[in-house]
Amino acid sequence: MALYGLLSISDLLKPGFFYAVAAGFAVLIVVLLILIYWNLYKRKQAFFRPESFRMGFELWVSKLVLEDTQIPASRIPAKFAKHLKQRDKRQFALNSLIELKKSVAGTVGDKVVALYLELGFKADSIEKLDSPVWYKKVKGINELSVMKQEDMNARIFKLTNNRNKYIRREAQAAMFNFYGFRGLRFLNVLTHSLSDWQQLNLIEQLRPLDPEPIPGLSNWLYSDNNTVVVFALKLAEIYQCFEVHDEVVSCLTHEREEVRGQAAKTLKEIAGDATAAILCERYASETPRNKIVILNSLTAIAGDAQQPFLMKELDSGNDFLKLGAARVIVTCCTAGWGLLESKAAQQPLPFRNIYNHLRFELKR
Structure with a gap:
């Protein structure tokens, strides 16, 4: 209202007013273009600087692990030491070492671990492990596991029964990564369910290993955790653990249908002279689903x-x-x-x- 009081209709129609408005818009457009350009320039810098660091760091690491030198005696270039003080670049460097460690073994793998320790990244992983934020804790467990930091196994073992499923899954995988079959000892204390997907992942991780006696297998077959019993039955089936035949037979009277069904499958692989007769005896009291399982097992024995x-x-x-x-x-x-x-x-x-x-x- 004040503007209309100062400018009359005739003033608004004068050419000078239109020129002033046009000049104002032109200045505004120029300012906006400058701001857009500056934003794009900063983004370009933000992209290429980490990319330059990435290429340089990975090239340095590659040369270092392939050379016949000891990592702790190697001097960290100043340009990397400076960059590694920045949290984002430090995490990027750590991620690079993690991915490299997953793809190498032997002496080269040992050098990657030595470099991980030399650069102080273990402290970063422990900081994540101590974090109350679940995804940071999972990341910390994974880093310590990949880098074979077995001195942390006691702390990680406590997390194998954590109420957060992502934390306990990562902790369980870490125990297996540390000790192979012996790492399955977390099954002794597990109260949470072991999902079919997780069972499959654990079995796939075990396959490359040389078969060996599985400590605790007999006890797991009597576990109060039904999913642990099913997983133990699968292990007995895959690795043909004949020594637990009688314990598997006892699972045929378990209260849960899925346990009885898996027991019938397992007995097919560890059958003795009396196994077929035992399955036939249990057949009448079974569900239609498990009757089919028993018949499939009888096909072999x-x-x-x-x-x-x-x-x-x-x-x-x-x-x-x-x-x-x-x-x-x-x-x-x-x-x-x-x-x-x-x-x-x-x-x-x-x-x-x-x-x-x-x-x-x-x-x-």
């Missing part, structure tokens, strides 16, 4: 002694169980194909279809 049981199961009301029983008969019984063909002649549906299916499946 049954014999003529199980023929009466299997012939009886052909009369089951579940077609999947009929197919499973028929598969065991033709695979494990001496006159299996003749028995199934005779059954198909007496009862064409569904046994003629089952007979033809198994002929195709087993290429007989």
Whole structure:
């Protein structure tokens, strides 16, 4: 309102006023362009400076670990020492060493660890381990694990049962990374569940190792933690731990269906003379899902002694169980194909279809 009081309509229509407004906008545009340019320039600097540091640092590390020199005796170039005082560049350098350590072993790997210690990065990792922020703690555990800082195992072991699933998973992986099979001792105290995904990851980490006795396996099969029992059964299956056969048999009466099912799978790999009979005995009290599992296991370990049981199961009301029983008969019984063909002649549906299916499946 004050502006309208100072300027009349005739003043607003004068050319000079329009020139003044245009000049003002021009100045504003120039200022905005300068600010945009300055922002882009600073961003360009922020990109290329770390890139230059990255290339120089990685080249220096590569030469250092490949040379026949001792890392602690090597002098850190001043240009890197200066940069490593900056938190972001220091973390970048640490990340580079972590990635390098994951891809090398032997003497070169030892040199990477020595450089990690020489540059004082262990203190950085411990600082993260002490952090109350979960993702920083996870990062610290990972760094100490990759760099094989086994003197930290007592502190990391305490985190293997942490309520935060990400912390305990990283801590469990670290214990395995330190000690291999012996690192699985965290299963003795684990109260939280061990997810299928985590079990798979642990098993995949174990595969490259040479098989060896698994301390604590018998105890894990009696654990109050059902997921620990399942994982122990999987280990017994994969590594054919015949010494725990009786403990695995006891798992067939476990209250949880998934435990009983995994026990039936495991017994297929560690079977003794009486195992097939034991599975047949447990069959009647099982769920349909686990009955199929038992029949699949019997395919590898049954014999003529199980023929009466299997012939009886052909009369089951579940077609999947009929197919499973028929598969065991033709695979494990001496006159299996003749028995199934005779059954198909007496009862064409569904046994003629089952007979033809198994002929195709087993290429007989």
